[in-house]
Amino acid sequence: xxxxxxxxxxxxxxxxxxxLTKLDTVIGVARSNSLWPLPFATSCCGIEYMASMAPxxxxxxxxxxxxxxxxxxxxxxxxxxxxxxKLAPVLKQVYEQMAEPKWVLCVxxxxxxxxxxxxxxxxxxxxRVIPVDVYVPGCPPRPEQIIDGIMNxxxxxxxxxxxxxxxxxxxxxxxxxxxxxxxxxx
Amino acid sequence: xxxxxxxxQVFDALKQQFGDAILSLENTTDNYLTVFVQPNEAHEMxxxxxxxxxxxxxxxxxxxxxxxxxxxxxxxxxxxxHLHSLQNNFRLRLKCYLSIDNPVIATITDIFSAANxxxxxxxxxxxxxxxxxxxxxxxxxxxxxxxxPMRKEYHLEDQTRQDKxxxxxxx
Numbered sequence: 001x002x003x004x005x006x007x008x009x010x011x012x013x014x015x016x017x018x019x020l021t022k023l024d025t026v027i028g029v030a031r032s033n034s035l036w037p038l039p040f041a042t043s044c045c046g047i048e049y050m051a052s053m054a055p056x057x058x059x060x061x062x063x064x065x066x067x068x069x070x071x072x073x074x075x076x077x078x079x080x081x082x083x084x085x086k087l088a089p090v091l092k093q094v095y096e097q098m099a100e101p102k103w104v105l106c107v108x109x110x111x112x113x114x115x116x117x118x119x120x121x122x123x124x125x126x127x128r129v130i131p132v133d134v135y136v137p138g139c140p141p142r143p144e145q146i147i148d149g150i151m152n153x154x155x156x157x158x159x160x161x162x163x164x165x166x167x168x169x170x171x172x173x174x175x176x177x178x179x180x181x182x183x184x185x186x
Numbered sequence: 187x188x189x190x191x192x193x194x195q196v197f198d199a200l201k202q203q204f205g206d207a208i209l210s211l212e213n214t215t216d217n218y219l220t221v222f223v224q225p226n227e228a229h230e231m232x233x234x235x236x237x238x239x240x241x242x243x244x245x246x247x248x249x250x251x252x253x254x255x256x257x258x259x260x261x262x263x264x265x266x267x268h269l270h271s272l273q274n275n276f277r278l279r280l281k282c283y284l285s286i287d288n289p290v291i292a293t294i295t296d297i298f299s300a301a302n303x304x305x306x307x308x309x310x311x312x313x314x315x316x317x318x319x320x321x322x323x324x325x326x327x328x329x330x331x332x333x334x335p336m337r338k339e340y341h342l343e344d345q346t347r348q349d350k351x352x353x354x355x356x357x
Contacts, residue, residue, distance in 0.1 A: 086328040118343045118350065120335045121327060 024162050031075070031101075032157035033063035035150070038074035040094060042081030045108035045140040049080045052143035059143075064150045071097040076153060077130075080107035080140075082115065083123045095130045096179060100165050103153050106132045107146055109139040131173055190274040193219040196241065204231060209283075218277055225282040228267070229292040232280070235269060236297055243278070245270040246294075249304035251312035253286075255338045262286035265314055267294075284314060286337075293319040311336035 012021040041049055052059050059065050068074040071094045083091055095104070106126055109115030112135045114124035126132060133156055136149035164170060171183040196219055201208050207227035212220040223231055235243035247268035254262060261283040270277045282291060293316040294301045305316040306325040313334035316322055324331065333340055 086326075113349065114344065114347065118347060120340070120342065120344055122344065124344050124347050
């Protein structure tokens with residue numbers, strides 16, 4: 001019998017020369033260490049996010065960035081900054097263009113809740129138009145916090161069941177947001 | 187640099203040209219000539235200032251509105267033109283009272299192209315209608331908005347927010 005290890009938070013049975021684990025786990029590990037984020041940055045949080053990408057913090061070290069500036073190839077939407085109500089349909093369309101599975105990281109107070117912009121023209125949190133997986137508080141959050149947020153996304157990605165996106169619960173979530181889907185929910 | 191003209195000189199010239207269309211002179215602390223004029227004469231006045239051989243008021247700085255809900259009827263809205271003569275380093279404001287029930291004034295896009303977006307903004311925020319404007323539609327807010335948010339009867343804050351206690355946020 002081989003040794004059961006939990007390397008990098010995934011369970012595996014190790015024999016000499018090969019390793020046994022579940023397909024879910026392998027895919028989860030692969031996905032989480034090769035995130036393709038689409039940065040949707042509108043203000044100062046976007047600058048902090050740029051700092052996170054730059055050499056001082058360099059999130060590429062953790063498999064957190066292969067920037068995709070097309071939603072079609074992205075699997076993580078990073079919304080950093082104030083979203084006005086006029087921009088909300090654009091954000092929703094970008095989200096809808098992303099292929100499943102997809103995650104959303106909400107960076108900063110404005111994207112999370114409207115922040116200081118408690119006003120008629122600003123969307124009071126992007127979770128009013130799209131579902132959000134992880135919120136990063138701060139105004140703006142430091143790169144360490146953003147990295148922590150992406151680590152939380154990675155944890156979600158790593159442990160997500162391959163069946164989740166076909167579940168009735170997920171369909172209900174998308175239906176709540178009036179997002180078109182072809183999940184049959186069975 | 188000193189301006190070539192004093193406020194009095196320009197005001198007197200306007201008064202002489204337009205007479206009763208000049209309603210009053212407003213005292214301002216910034217030494218900035220501010221004149222209330224009849225809205226139906228404003229277009230002609232701006233054209234005259236533009237074409238004037240000496241004044242050459244040929245730069246439009248801004249157009250905006252103000253809402254005074256407590257003003258007497260027919261004067262609730264004020265439209266403000268900020269004009270600038272670059273050659274003479276001279277600035278002036280023209281203000282027009284407009285009724286909130288029928289806030290209509292002629293466009294000045296035929297004099298200043300820059301007025302196009304400024305008038306759209308003023309329409310968007312205050313609901314002032316600029317007659318003969320080539321494209322009078324909202325510019326800043328989403329098209330589906332059904333009110334003019336800078337009018338005082340509307341809340342500045344988003345009314346759907348749940349996390350703020352009115353006692354602490356002065357809402």
